[in-house]
Amino acid sequence: MTLELREMVFIATALLTTLPALLVVFSRNILYSAFALFFTFLGTSGLYFFLGAEFLAITQVVVYIGGVSVILLFAILLTRDIDEIKKTNTMSLGRAVPGGVAVLAISAVFIYAIGETKWAASGDETGVPALTVKPLGDLLLNKYLFAFEVVSVLLLAVLIGSLVIARRSVK
Amino acid sequence: MEIIGIQSYLVIGQILFAAGLLTAVSKRNIIGIFMGIELILNSAAINFAAFSKFTAVSLEGQVFSMFIIVLAAAEAAIALALLLAIYKRYDDINADNLTTLKL
Numbered sequence: 001m002t003l004e005l006r007e008m009v010f011i012a013t014a015l016l017t018t019l020p021a022l023l024v025v026f027s028r029n030i031l032y033s034a035f036a037l038f039f040t041f042l043g044t045s046g047l048y049f050f051l052g053a054e055f056l057a058i059t060q061v062v063v064y065i066g067g068v069s070v071i072l073l074f075a076i077l078l079t080r081d082i083d084e085i086k087k088t089n090t091m092s093l094g095r096a097v098p099g100g101v102a103v104l105a106i107s108a109v110f111i112y113a114i115g116e117t118k119w120a121a122s123g124d125e126t127g128v129p130a131l132t133v134k135p136l137g138d139l140l141l142n143k144y145l146f147a148f149e150v151v152s153v154l155l156l157a158v159l160i161g162s163l164v165i166a167r168r169s170v171k
Numbered sequence: 172m173e174i175i176g177i178q179s180y181l182v183i184g185q186i187l188f189a190a191g192l193l194t195a196v197s198k199r200n201i202i203g204i205f206m207g208i209e210l211i212l213n214s215a216a217i218n219f220a221a222f223s224k225f226t227a228v229s230l231e232g233q234v235f236s237m238f239i240i241v242l243a244a245a246e247a248a249i250a251l252a253l254l255l256a257i258y259k260r261y262d263d264i265n266a267d268n269l270t271t272l273k274l
Binding site: 003006007010011014017018021022024025030033034037040041044047048050051052053055056059060063064067068071072074075076078079089090091092095096099100102103104106107110111114115119120132135136139140144147151154155158159161162163165166 | 174175176177178179180181182183185186187188189190191192193194196197198199200202203205206207209210213216217220221223224225226230231233234236237238240241242243244245247248249251252253254255256258264267
């Protein structure tokens with residue numbers, strides 16, 4: 001079985017997404033976890049490109065890598081001494097063992113279900129336009145306009161709320 | 172089974188979900204728990220985009236993925252503000268030590 005270039009790139013992207021996720025779980029240093037999360041987000045952006053969702057891919061890079069990862073690093077550096085960073089992200093064994101068993105069971109069920117289901121034959125892409133930005137904008141500002149406005153109000157609430165919660169308390 | 176099929180995306184989403192759930196359940200550090208929640212949201216967004224391409228054959232799944240990304244960013248801002256408040260109150264972000272609800 002020979003692999004085309006496209007398939008090799010897909011496999012590399014999939015590995016770039018999943019392997020750092022395992023590092024997020026098992027690393028004991030929270031900075032390593034944060035940078036591994038960065039690579040997972042980057043791989044997810046690549047998967048969006050494979051799915052033909054360019055706008056999502058760019059949004060993923062801007063919001064997750066430019067926003068969430070940086071805010072995460074700020075939070076880490078604001079809350080802990082740098083000296084003891086090597087054991088800042090340890091697991092609680094009492095929760096990890098039953099949690100691990102449960103997660104393995106759930107994964108087995110889901111992967112069995114994914115393998116058994118008869119998926120519709122892919123390849124019929126007539127409904128998805130080649131460039132998705134303009135149709136996405138149409139959907140957001142016509143059919144999903146209400147949800148769009150609710151999300152914008154939510155973002156305003158988040159902006160004010162996070163300032164109120166995190167401000168220096170006045171004694 | 173082809174390599175770039177819907178099963179591949181679903182399995183990737185499942186691996187991310189499992190990693191995120193295990194992280195959220197087992198970590199001691201609140202920031203670690205928060206990373207797990209981000210992974211779970213990410214896997215849900217991948218699944219929506221995959222279904223949008225392979226089974227629904229329309230763009231609505233991508234709209235849902237976009238809302239998930241926005242909500243994850245909002246959640247990140249609130250969670251880290253709460254984290255700073257907790258750190259000022261307790262001088263600690265170990266989830267096992269936070270046993271009172273009063274801030």
